[in-house]
Amino acid sequence: MRTRDIIKTANTNLLRNKVRSALTILAIFVGSFTIILNTAISAGVNNFIDKQLSSIGGEGYLEMTQTEAMESMMSMLNASNVQEYTDDKDSRNNSFYIKPEQIEAGRKIDGVKSLEPLADASVDYVTGPKTSKRYRATFNLIVDGINLDMASGKAPEINSSEYQIALTDAYAKALGYENLDDVVGEKITIAVPSTLKCYTSENRKDCQTLLTVTVTGVQAPGILAISGPRTNLTLWNKIHEINVAGLPASSASEYYQAVAEVDPDKIDEIKEQLKELGLTAMSVEDEAGSIKSFLDVMVTVLNIFGGIALVAASIGIINTLLMSVQERTKEIGLMKALGMSRLKIFFSFSCEAIALGFWGSIFGTVVSMIIGTIINAVLHGEGMILESFPTFELVQFSPATVIPVILLIMFISFIAGTAPALKAARKDPIEALRYE
Amino acid sequence: MVKNKRSISDGSKTAKTDVKPVIEVKNLSKTYGKKSTAFKALNDINLSIYPGETVAIIGKSGSGKSTLMHLMALLDKPTSGSVRILGTDASKLKGKKLNHLRNEYFGFVFQQFFMNSNDSVLENVILPLKISGVRGRTRKKRALEALDIVDLENKAKNKANNLSGGQKQRVCIARAIVNNPKVIFADEPTGNLDSGTGKKIIDLLFGLNKEKGVTLIIVTHDEDLAALCGRQIRISDGELVKETASTARTLRNASIKEGDKEDK
Structure with a gap:
């Protein structure tokens, strides 16, 4: 049997029991809709944050100030902390400036591509x-x-x-x-x-x-x-x-600030070494990291909900296919008698499971795209929160995010379908033909 | 019970001794269950079936005749003994080759038809071709040719469920012959039909034997139907008890002519 025929037959078989198939697809739809919409929102927000971050500096961008400047400013704000003045150079307020030797030393740190004082x-x-x-x-x-x-x-x-x-x-x-x-x-x-x-x-x-x-x-x-x-x-x-x-x-040539472009993989060590030089460095991630980690937690939680829905849907798939195998015992027997191999029988039932997953996730994609578009339009409407951010698409679909989700759901469906498909493949043709 | 091992001594068969048998069964036994619950369904069966023969396997229900057919059709594996198909030992054939052989050499007609009732008549006939991987246009053409032979070409688009019993069995015959098999196994082909329509089916099967040289193996408990075949193999309690050669060739021809008349 050709692969094309198997796929076609699988879809035809699903249509034989429309209500049952539709309900199973609906269950998959709920899970896939949640995950796809969630992925799209996470893509939209992340994309927006990334754009924001890169407009104040990319991944390997560090801003640094004299650590002492920060500390003495903090200590002066603290009323109980009175420092004694000495004639020592560092005791004067001009020690807030980044010194040329700090710049020189900073440039020699491994992974620092450039380090410039910011006038x-x-x-x-x-x-x-x-x-x-x-x-x-x-x-x-x-x-x-x-x-x-x-x-x-x-x-x-x-x-x-x-x-x-x-x-x-x-x-x-x-x-x-x-x-x-x-x-x-x-x-x-x-x-x-x-x-x-x-x-x-x-x-x-x-x-x-x-x-x-x-x-x-x-x-x-x-x-x-x-x-x-x-x-x-x-x-x-x-x-x-x-x-x-x-x-x-x-x-x-007095500089309060310096900026550096560094290797993003070594950013933590570099910050450590700059600290030893007396420079406090902040990366973009430091500034926006908390927003992102909150977002990640939220997305994970929502994805778990979607995942639970998919687990329930998988049980639905198993049930649907088991019923299908039961109902079609004679047909399986006949196909085996007519020379269809175990592998193809297995594949043909697996294909039904995959088809359920495919249609469920396709409907999930289509509906979440429609709803996503509506959400975007509403949020950008007059008086809504995104009105002043025209480039912020809250819900963002791209083949790179949607296709892996569809494939994943098809894979989960395949896994759910293996037990019933194995059951079908193992049927003895004679027993199957005798089955009433 | 006497074990029956005598060779075929029928005149029509001696002429074929130099021809390889399509199916050759040697010391075939089949036991179901294990030890205390063991049940011997078939015991030491020997027989050869030559191309173009019509053979009836007769016996009461539970005699083991269906088991014999299943073993000959390679749907089941013997406990001991061998089945040779065109000289090849079937036990040496594995998965793909076995499926291939069954798909291309054998056609099946069952008492309960086994049609996919929601599919069209055409789809049902196409099934073996689909399984063997024949492409779209060719298989449709061949299925329509097969339906033409059973005189149901005009029903191709109908749902299989909406046919009468006789028509269903004709569709099954079309499905059995669509791959141009060497052998057709018919398991009680008239069992679910009234005598009139049953006769039509019989005529159709014997017609195929006569015109296309298809070897016909009919499993039945119906003595009249068995008598129409060239040879009768009688099975009782899993043993081959008697083998007779019919001289009824003329009778069969007469029946076909009669059938032709009825059809027209």
Whole structure:
């Protein structure tokens, strides 16, 4: 018997007892629906969190500050903790700055790809050609390892010779661009103060330098805190240069922060070694890890429910097939008499089990896709929680997540079907033909 | 009881002695159960069946005639002794070859028909071809040809359940011949039919024997039906008690002609 005939026959046999098959498929449907929808939600949320994380830094991204700075700040907040001042260099507040030797030592740690001090860069305001208003702003920097989730256009090129910036949709709208696509490629103006000059200038205007900057795109709104406009390194360095113009070299190279790109597999050891150097390093995972682990627990719990439903469904499959074997004893006898091998009999009943699993999971997929689409649409509707996150698809289906689930359910069905199928395969043709 | 081991001395058979038997049974025994509950269903049976013969296996119910048929048709394994099919010892055939042999050499007609009642007539006839792996178009064509032989081509699309008993048995015959078998085993083929329709079935089977040279082995308790066969093998309490050769060739031909008339 050809495989195609076996599959066809299996489906025909299921149709012979429509109600019974339908009920079994319904049981499988419940389990597969739960698991597939759950997987899709978990995919959607994880995907969104990953996008968020990579927009503040990827897997191998570390931000570090002087440990002492953190500690002394904490101790100063503690009223009972009064520290004695000494003439020792470390006792002064400038020990909050990351020292060049720390940077040098950090770069030598195995697995550190790059480690750069992060200069400060402050601006007074941004404005654009479509508005006369000026808006205060704090910029962030894009470094290697950061992948921005863009709502329009693309992320700035880190080392482009051009001054580039990615706005947020709030800034784009404030600058007069209702349609986020319209702002891509536009030139906006930023005002950068020179710290030293501003001490002496009577008019703030006199110490500001105006820069023309190209907008490369608009970032998608996110849930994590760091989400101001982001500049490329070229612009960032220029702003810093203007900020510190005229200051002595020692204070111009004071850095509160440093960023590193490291091998993600060694991230824990690297953090340990940086700690010995006196640097406290935070990875993106540290910041968002708790959200993810909560999500993982939730998904696991829901999947267990789906799994329990599938176990119940498997018993349904066994029952259905046992009845089918019983009813078709004579038919099995006949097929054996006509020369059908044990293996093919086994395969033909297994195929029925797999077909039950297949149809159950297909219905589960289709229904969960429909419901998922509805959920997405509802949540993005006016006044709903996801209204301001257009790129966040809560329920996200992809063949890579759905197909393994379908295959898994088919496999479970196959396993459930083995006992009845073996029973059929072992039937003695004569006994079977005699069966009343 | 006298053990019957004599060789076939019928005139029509001596002419065939140089031909290999299709089925050759030697010292065949079959015991069911073990030790104290053991029941000897067949005891030391010897017989040869030659191509183109019509053989009746007669006996009361429980005599062991069905067991003999099952063993000859390789549906069951003997406790001792051997069954040779076209000179090959069946006990040496394993799984695939055995299934193949049964599928291609043998056709079966059963008293209770064994039709898949929810399938169409055509699907039922196609089943052996499906099992042997013949592809779609060819098998449909062959099934329709087989249905044409039993005069049921026009019922091909009907549900098997909606046929009369006689029609069902004709479908079974079509199913038995669809693979062009060398041997047809018929287990009480008329047992569930009234005498009129039974006669039609008999005529059909003997017609196949005459026109296609199919060897016919009929298991029955009906003496009249047995008499129509070229040879009768009588089984009682698991032993071959008597073997007779019929001179009824003319009688059989007459019956076929009669049957033809009835059909028309």
